[in-house]
Amino acid sequence: MAGRAFMQLSAVLAFLASFLVLLVDIEAAVTVSVGPAQTVLKENTVVLQCTYSVTPAAQVDIITWSFTSSTESREVVTMLANTQSVFGTYENRASITEQASLRIENVGENDEGTYRCTVKVLSQGSADTKSVDLTVLVAASAPTIVSTVNSAARAGDDLTLTCRSDGGKPLPTLTWFNGTQPMDAGVGEPTTNEAARQVIRDLSLSPVTRFDDQANFVCKADQGYPDQLDVQTAEQVLDVQYPPVASISSNPNSSVKETNTLTLTCVVQSNPDPSQIRWLKVSGDSADVLQTGLTTTYVIPKINRSQNGTYRCEASNGVIPRDRESDGQATVNIDVYYAPKISSSFVQPFEVNFGSSLPAVTCEAEGNPTPNLQWVQVGSGRTFNNPLSFATMTYAEDGTFTCVAAALDFPKDTVNVTVNVIGRPDIIGDSPAAREFMEGKTAQIVCEIQAKPRPSRVEWFLLDSSDNRAIITTGGPYRILQENLPKGMKSILQINSMKPEHSGRYVCKATNTYGEDEQYFDVTLQGSDTTLVIIIVVVVLLLLLLLVGIGLMLAHKRGLLPCKGEPETGKGGRYVSYRDENVTNEFSIEMADKDKSPTAPLPSRVESSQYIPTPLVAASYEARLSGASFGEPRSPVGQDKPDGKKVNSPAFPEPTTEEPPVQTSQGGYRDEDGLNNAELDLSSRKPASRRPIVDPKDTMDMDYPTLRQQTTSPYV
Numbered sequence: 001m002a003g004r005a006f007m008q009l010s011a012v013l014a015f016l017a018s019f020l021v022l023l024v025d026i027e028a029a030v031t032v033s034v035g036p037a038q039t040v041l042k043e044n045t046v047v048l049q050c051t052y053s054v055t056p057a058a059q060v061d062i063i064t065w066s067f068t069s070s071t072e073s074r075e076v077v078t079m080l081a082n083t084q085s086v087f088g089t090y091e092n093r094a095s096i097t098e099q100a101s102l103r104i105e106n107v108g109e110n111d112e113g114t115y116r117c118t119v120k121v122l123s124q125g126s127a128d129t130k131s132v133d134l135t136v137l138v139a140a141s142a143p144t145i146v147s148t149v150n151s152a153a154r155a156g157d158d159l160t161l162t163c164r165s166d167g168g169k170p171l172p173t174l175t176w177f178n179g180t181q182p183m184d185a186g187v188g189e190p191t192t193n194e195a196a197r198q199v200i201r202d203l204s205l206s207p208v209t210r211f212d213d214q215a216n217f218v219c220k221a222d223q224g225y226p227d228q229l230d231v232q233t234a235e236q237v238l239d240v241q242y243p244p245v246a247s248i249s250s251n252p253n254s255s256v257k258e259t260n261t262l263t264l265t266c267v268v269q270s271n272p273d274p275s276q277i278r279w280l281k282v283s284g285d286s287a288d289v290l291q292t293g294l295t296t297t298y299v300i301p302k303i304n305r306s307q308n309g310t311y312r313c314e315a316s317n318g319v320i321p322r323d324r325e326s327d328g329q330a331t332v333n334i335d336v337y338y339a340p341k342i343s344s345s346f347v348q349p350f351e352v353n354f355g356s357s358l359p360a361v362t363c364e365a366e367g368n369p370t371p372n373l374q375w376v377q378v379g380s381g382r383t384f385n386n387p388l389s390f391a392t393m394t395y396a397e398d399g400t401f402t403c404v405a406a407a408l409d410f411p412k413d414t415v416n417v418t419v420n421v422i423g424r425p426d427i428i429g430d431s432p433a434a435r436e437f438m439e440g441k442t443a444q445i446v447c448e449i450q451a452k453p454r455p456s457r458v459e460w461f462l463l464d465s466s467d468n469r470a471i472i473t474t475g476g477p478y479r480i481l482q483e484n485l486p487k488g489m490k491s492i493l494q495i496n497s498m499k500p501e502h503s504g505r506y507v508c509k510a511t512n513t514y515g516e517d518e519q520y521f522d523v524t525l526q527g528s529d530t531t532l533v534i535i536i537v538v539v540v541l542l543l544l545l546l547l548v549g550i551g552l553m554l555a556h557k558r559g560l561l562p563c564k565g566e567p568e569t570g571k572g573g574r575y576v577s578y579r580d581e582n583v584t585n586e587f588s589i590e591m592a593d594k595d596k597s598p599t600a601p602l603p604s605r606v607e608s609s610q611y612i613p614t615p616l617v618a619a620s621y622e623a624r625l626s627g628a629s630f631g632e633p634r635s636p637v638g639q640d641k642p643d644g645k646k647v648n649s650p651a652f653p654e655p656t657t658e659e660p661p662v663q664t665s666q667g668g669y670r671d672e673d674g675l676n677n678a679e680l681d682l683s684s685r686k687p688a689s690r691r692p693i694v695d696p697k698d699t700m701d702m703d704y705p706t707l708r709q710q711t712t713s714p715y716v
Helices: 002-023 530-557
Strands: 029-034 038-041 046-048 050-055 062-068 073-080 083-086 094-097 101-104 113-121 126-137 144-147 159-166 173-178 191-193 198-205 216-222 232-237 240-251 255-257 262-271 276-283 286-293 297-300 309-316 329-342 350-353 358-361 365-368 372-377 383-385 388-390 399-406 413-427 433-438 443-452 457-463 469-472 478-485 488-495 504-512 515-526 575-577 588-591
Touching: 029 113, 029 126, 038 046, 046 126, 050 101, 050 113, 050 126, 062 094, 073 094, 083 094, 144 232, 159 173, 159 216, 159 232, 173 198, 198 216, 240 309, 262 276, 262 309, 262 329, 329 399, 329 413, 350 358, 413 504, 433 443, 443 457, 443 478, 443 504, 443 515, 457 478, 457 488, 488 504
Parallel strands: 038 126, 240 329, 255 329, 350 413, 413 515, 433 515
Antiparallel strands: 029 050, 046 101, 062 073, 062 113, 073 083, 094 101, 113 126, 144 159, 159 198, 173 216, 191 198, 216 232, 240 262, 262 297, 276 286, 276 309, 309 329, 329 365, 358 388, 372 383, 372 399, 399 413, 413 443, 443 488, 457 469, 457 504, 478 488, 504 515, 575 588
């Protein structure tokens, strides 16, 4: 009754507000805003957002929330003058909060629908309404998986797994997975029942195989609201029984050397486990049982070639196989390797005539793997294929041949065969064979003969121009030597002191009981080596003369040899000859380097009229021109200087290559290039009484090399 009275009062107040708006000319408005549609899990709490604004500002008088669904409409709650009235099933569950929002607790499925928020301002006569939808979610029960086979399935059966989910709102989507991989093959379309809120989806496995054993099949139920509803799953691990599937592994491998240990392992996959394992040795259509029990391994210690063959393991577990793949059997072929052994025996020796063919000699051997057979000639090392045969036998094929059987790293097996080649002699080499010897030397013509038996006779002949043969015997310039060889002999014709008459064609002829053979040797005389020696000597002499000439030219260029009409030069310096009419010995003045002090002092000064510088006199002094003074004399040899003083013996200074000095007006000399400015004053020199002064004009026509006396001077 109170609620109805409250509604009637509200209607009256609304009428009064409308009437007041008509009386007052005021532009007024109220605006309502609501939040987005809401989803809420059943029995949870939800808040439906609603806010408003009033222009101009005024007091809100009434806030109302109402509900509408496809089947009914009802009032939820009204707030008037800050007093809330809750209606019907919302009592104690609904309230207005946060300005105008609606809060509903313990939401039920009947609360799903459309809610309207209305705000009224009676003083302005304005109102506004907005709607918001509410969806109520119901969690589905966990899915279940049902199999068409109550117990373990057998390989080859058809199997269907059914996944079912109940009570969900909305109904979930069912998806099948094999482990973590989604499945498409064998997955049926979902079957839904909205009224019963049930969904079903099948997975068909037709047929089930051994690979499905212990497979984990998962059904997932997803209602599409991951933030509010978890994805629920159901799992089914299949137990598929199947007969044994066997394979064999061998250690070390299926090919094993004789005397080694072989271990065979039967690898079995089955459900349930095998109840019996048998090992058999197969021979054609029959098989011998080697071992029975649950042991998966079979060991053969020190295997031998008789145990070569096929081995089989058989496993059973009570499940009847439906195909050959699952018959529980496996086989392996064991190949036992063993060393080669030659089985051939030969009647020896083989005697073959020279020039004929050798029938095939076949070498046979046993072994695994099949041995490689080869013939090797002893001594020469030549190899031949098996069987051994020759179209034309020579003495090179005479001897022992070895058949070698080899396989892997086993020791080789061998057998020897002797081949005797008999027949006429065979002289080695081309015919005619050219031989050239030097005149005056000893010549040897070698005739090498292969024969069995050895030649009974070897003869040498010399052919004349008409090819008539003259037999040669030991004597005179000829000597015949013989040497036995393993397969024959060697005959040597030796000619002492070769001469032109010894040139010609020689014949070596060998004979035995089977026949004979001969060979021609064309012997010629080499030219004498005298001409060659002369040519070599002449060439050597010419080369020596050329080297001497080159040496003289280089010595002249470097000033090591004095030339006619030129001043003599010393080591690196220039020597200028001076003439003293009263001195019989010769000395010269050497030009010193401009940057060095002279080492050879000038003798006592003489008058220039008595000291005439000319190369025609027999006396000369040797000194170095440098600066303004001179050093000590260079090489005294026991004589006094012209002034009577003794001469010392200093070492030679380093020579220079300066130009010879020229005569000055005072009778002295100076450098031509002006670098050495010292002048030699000879005016104070006293003439000696031992020899008169020679007038220069009397010597103008004299030959300089003839008159110049090269005597030993104490200054040289």
